[in-house]
Amino acid sequence: MDEASYDFIVAGAGSAGCAIAGRLSEDGRHRVLLLEAGPRDTYPWIHIPLGYHKTFNNPRVNWMFDSEPEPELDNRIMYQPRGKVLGGTSSINGMVYMRGNAADYDEWRQRGCEGWDYDSVLPYFKRAEDNARGADAFHGTGGPLKVSDHRWQPTLARAMHDAAVQAGIPANPDFNGAGQEGVGYYQTTINKARRWSSARAYLGGVRRRGNLTIATRAHATRIVIENGRAVGVEYLTPAGVVRAGARHEVIVSGGVYGSPQLLMLSGLGPAAHLRQHGIEVVRDMPGVGSHLHDHFNTYVAYRCAQPVTMNDLAISLRHRVRAAAQYAFGRTGPLASMGLFVGALVRSDRRLERPDLQINMFAWAVKDRNRHGVVPQPFSAFGLSPVHLRPDGRGTVRLKSPDPLAAPEIRFNFLKSTYDFQALIEGMRICREIARQPALQPFVVEEILPGATVTSEADLKADIRARGVSNLHPVGTCRMGREIDAVVDPQLRVHGIDNLRVADASIMPSIVAGNTNAPAIMIGEKCADMVRAAAQ
Incomplete structure (x- = not known):
């Protein structure tokens, strides 16, 4: 077993991990x-x-995890694509740039996570960002993460936006600005029609730094802990097992599934569970792998009267040839986008203080979306998808095996409350109201899913059980806090273990109202500052 020594080891090169490694290595x-x-x-x-x-x-770039059967979803399995490539899930995600609601972070502070209120995290969002709209009180320029507006939009996008306004939703020019509620156009982590992942942002120009070693096809299998202190990492390569020493700290950034799995393999987790798999208990930590939660969504789909959707690429060779030419010669057209242009943040109940629904408006519609692929409808179609942002259900990530290459056991426990159902039912009602507006009438032929006859609460609940899916924003499995089952403190240090931190979406005490890639990058930026301060 070869061994080299480093000041810091970052286990996981995803949204947060790339940011941490890039920042820690920048001063040499x-x-x-x-x-x-x-x-x-x-x-x-x-x-x-x-x-x-x-x-x-x-599978070349994707872990392709599956959940266990979900009891409230007719025992269906929730497919969980996760990036297995430099950049992690930021290299395979939908590229929407969304930070969440300011009150989400203030709530973290109220739960004992000092330094994580919105005023404290905003500078890290701004520092990371190079926003094409320019700098202001909420946005930054000059950072490594390119954030831009869509350079190409179909006519359908404007119609969706205008229909939402006609339905009574106020226009919002910036979901990441002064307020979140309303309808507007998404910004994306795309630069000049190219994905701008965390790897591209933080590693793209620095891979030849003499003090930064990037080891790919290097699967972390165990954190080496001696006398209550993390001193290194063992990892598997095509050539065998390698051990690397850490003079200062080990930072785990394996994501919501990988981080708790690595901690448990290293003896940090629920003691009875670890013993069941023959793993020596270093520290009994029941919170490791607990508190898993995710946004949940369904969708309402419509046959489109005009050939202006992404589905037309799948059914028409002429459309594909034209799209390829647009992209090759002008870096524009459908290939320059991901088909999601417009969204609305709304409340399912007016008594709520902040939005709990995100209505995604897609310029495409699918028949199915699972581990076998994305299957589009065989005709021109589009969809409106209500996403529940504040789910009550909590689940777990556990080991299926002590084999570090085995997939973890994932249980969400979706739709465990009346509120979880009622929010989605109201979201479907809002989607239908948007589709009825004059701006969308030239495009709507008929509702194809769930169908115009599905209107009663019982029928809508049955449809949600049959078609609803994870929105692929899992968080919480190494949550930050001071509760007895919290895994890390507000400095992201693992409770009871020296020189070990976790930094990725797994540390979120509660999920933010919006996409989770930008918050994960913010977590990486903030972690890097804390690590550097401790190393002074």
Whole structure:
């Protein structure tokens, strides 16, 4: 077993991990090792925005996890694509730039997470960002993460936006600005029609830094802990097992599934569960792998009267040839986007203080979306998808095996409350109200899913059970806090273990109202500052 020594080891090169490694290595003072179980991000479809569907079920760059059967969803299995490539899930996600609601972070502070209120995290969002709209009180320029508006939009996008306004939803020019509620156009992590992943942002220009070692196809299998202190990491490579030492700290950034799995494999987790798998207990930590939660969504789909949707690419060779030419010669057209242009943040109940629904308006509609791929409707169609942002259900991530290459056991426990159902039913009603507005009438032929006859509460609940899916924003499995089952403190230090931190979406005490990639990158930025301060 070879061994080299570094100042810092970052286990996981996803949204947060790339940010941490990039920042820790930028002044040249420290030696940094960044471990990634997958390959480098050379697969061409990663970088073409509409290539999302090519990576959705590609084992070359995707872990392709499955949940256990979900009791409230007719025992269906929830497919969980996660990035297994440099950049992690930021290399295969939908590229929407959304931070969440300011009150989400203030709530973290109220739960004992000092330094994580909105005023404290906003500087890290701004520092990360290079926003094409320019700098202001809420946005930054000059940062590594490119954030831009869509350079191409179909006529359908404007119609969706205007229909939402006609339905009584106020226009909002910036979901990440002064307020979140309303309808507007999404910004994206796309630059000049190319995906701008965390790897591209933080590693793209620095991979030749002498003090930064990026090891791909290097699967972290165990944190080496001696006398209550993390001193290194063992990882598996094609050549065998390697051990690397850490003089200062180990930072785990394996994501909501990978981080708790690595902690448990290292003896940190629920004691009885670890003993069941023959793992020596270093510290009994019942919170490791607990508190898993995710946004949940369904969708209402419509047959379109005009050939202006992404579905037309799948059914028409002429449309595909034209789209390829637009992208090749002008970096525009459908391939320059991911098909999601417009969204609305709304409340399912006017008594709520902030939005609990995100209505995604897609320029496409699918028949199915699972580990076998994304199957589009065989005709021109589009969809409106209500996403429940504040779910009550909580689940777990556990080991299926002590084998570090085995997939973890994932249980969500979706739809465990009346509120979870009622919010989605109201979201479907809002989607139908938007589709009835004059701006969308030239495009709507008929509702194809769930169908115009599905109107009663019982029928809508049955439809949600049959078709609803994870929105692929899992968080919470190494949650931050001071509760007895919290895993990390507000400095992201693992309770009871020196020189060990966790930094990714798994540390979120509660899920934010919106997409989770930008918050994960913010977490990486903030973690890097805390690590550097401790190393002074």
